[in-house]
Amino acid sequence: MKKVRLRLSSSYDVHIGPGMLTQTGHWLMESGLSDRAVIITNPIVKELYGEALEQNLAREGFEAVTLQVPDGEEQKSLDTATSLYHELSKCYAERTTPIIALGGGVIGDLAGFVAATYLRGVPLVQIPTTLLAQVDSSIGGKVAVNHDQLKNKIGAFYQPKLVISDISTLKTLPDKEFANGLAEVIKSAVVWDREFFTYLEMNLDSLKALSDRELEEAVFRSVKIKAEVVEKDEKDLGLRSILNYGHTIGHAIETAADFGIGHGEAIAIGMIAAARISNRMGILDIKELNRLTDFIRRADLMIETPRLALERIIQAVRHDKKVMAGKIRFVLPKAIGDVFITDKVEPSLMEQVLVGFNEES
Ligand SMILES: NC(=O)c1ccc[n+]([C@@H]2O[C@H](COP(=O)([O-])OP(=O)(O)OC[C@H]3O[C@@H](n4cnc5c(N)ncnc54)[C@H](O)[C@@H]3O)[C@@H](O)[C@H]2O)c1
Ligand SMILES: [Zn+2]
Numbered sequence: 001m002k003k004v005r006l007r008l009s010s011s012y013d014v015h016i017g018p019g020m021l022t023q024t025g026h027w028l029m030e031s032g033l034s035d036r037a038v039i040i041t042n043p044i045v046k047e048l049y050g051e052a053l054e055q056n057l058a059r060e061g062f063e064a065v066t067l068q069v070p071d072g073e074e075q076k077s078l079d080t081a082t083s084l085y086h087e088l089s090k091c092y093a094e095r096t097t098p099i100i101a102l103g104g105g106v107i108g109d110l111a112g113f114v115a116a117t118y119l120r121g122v123p124l125v126q127i128p129t130t131l132l133a134q135v136d137s138s139i140g141g142k143v144a145v146n147h148d149q150l151k152n153k154i155g156a157f158y159q160p161k162l163v164i165s166d167i168s169t170l171k172t173l174p175d176k177e178f179a180n181g182l183a184e185v186i187k188s189a190v191v192w193d194r195e196f197f198t199y200l201e202m203n204l205d206s207l208k209a210l211s212d213r214e215l216e217e218a219v220f221r222s223v224k225i226k227a228e229v230v231e232k233d234e235k236d237l238g239l240r241s242i243l244n245y246g247h248t249i250g251h252a253i254e255t256a257a258d259f260g261i262g263h264g265e266a267i268a269i270g271m272i273a274a275a276r277i278s279n280r281m282g283i284l285d286i287k288e289l290n291r292l293t294d295f296i297r298r299a300d301l302m303i304e305t306p307r308l309a310l311e312r313i314i315q316a317v318r319h320d321k322k323v324m325a326g327k328i329r330f331v332l333p334k335a336i337g338d339v340f341i342t343d344k345v346e347p348s349l350m351e352q353v354l355v356g357f358n359e360e361s
């Protein structure tokens with residue numbers, strides 16, 4: 001078992017290890033939370049882990065109520081939040097009653113938003129059950145719902161009291177969800193920690209085989225990286241945007257593919273495209289570019305090139321550019337483990353590197 005402490009406006013611990021879910025009551029009490037709790041989850045996660053959590057809380061003397069929302073990104077909405085406020089009133093949740101978000105990033109963002117706003121804020125506990133949520137969305141306090149077709153349009157910075165990352169829950173994840181998280185793990189290494197990248201290269205097979213040791217280590221190191229970055233820029237005013245590495249083109253690919261492509265696959269292409277841009281600008285060494293590309297290929301994150309609708313991707317980036325008053329910010333690697341932010345990437349260069357994908361066989 002491992003622990004990362006986040007030192008922020010309100011500090012908290014992230015507990016990482018196998019079987020952590022069934023120690024939740026203990027960790028809650030250690031954080032000064034007691035008596036009652038409301039679990040927010042979805043039917044898929046409830047079926048897998050709801051009972052184990054409820055039993056643990058009952059054994060530790062908690063009175064817990066479980067509220068469910070349907071599965072899916074569309075539940076990150078003000079409508080769903082409103083129905084949760086009703087449910088919370090009905091079960092007499094008070095200012096001191098913690099909300100436990102049990103699920104992936106969708107549940108974490110939604111339940112976090114509800115916790116931030118209900119009664120001007122009730123204690124939030126994150127129990128992330130996807131790799132993406134464990135290494136990314138449960139850390140750093142961004143909570144939000146979507147609005148007007150825009151992702152995360154309405155939200156807050158609201159830090160949890162505690163994060164419990166039970167790596168055993170990752171064993172039931174569908175492959176494509178694992179791939180989404182793995183892409184974020186690779187992203188963390190490339191932006192911040194060259195040694196971690198080497199570790200991933202050496203341990204990829206065990207990681208993909210879901211070995212406890214490697215999973216725990218990969219989640220721990222990714223959380224540590226996010227913690228270090230967020231500690232330096234809690235409110236996302238500068239440094240924190242390096243965590244968007246691969247996401248400028250990645251988001252455009254997701255839009256162009258009408259979300260028919262996994263987030264991990266899209267940002268994998270985005271990471272390679274950004275690395276190629278940096279190489280063409282004379283910054284990233286070709287050896288580094290090849291090393292990164294080879295690893296992403298080995299991690300099974302490369303999608304088949306014919307699925308990339310180049311024109312639509314370029315249109316989508318241009319659209320983002322309009323939205324952002326003509327400037328597109330890219331996070332580009334100088335080397336594996338070191339990145340910089342620039343808004344000086346020529347659109348023609350971006351097009352060239354994307355054309356490159358379609359020319360590859
Ligand atoms: N707050 C942040 O800083 C931040 C950062 C990155 C992403 N996000 C948000 O995270 C969301 C994506 O999160 P996600 O990738 O976890 O998706 P998700 O929450 O939709 O989960 C993916 C799928 O896996 C299922 N699932 C969850 N845990 C499982 C388990 N242990 N076994 C089997 N199935 C399980 C879910 O029910 C769902 O069907 C997006 O809404 C994104 O905007 C937020
Ligand atoms: Zn992402």
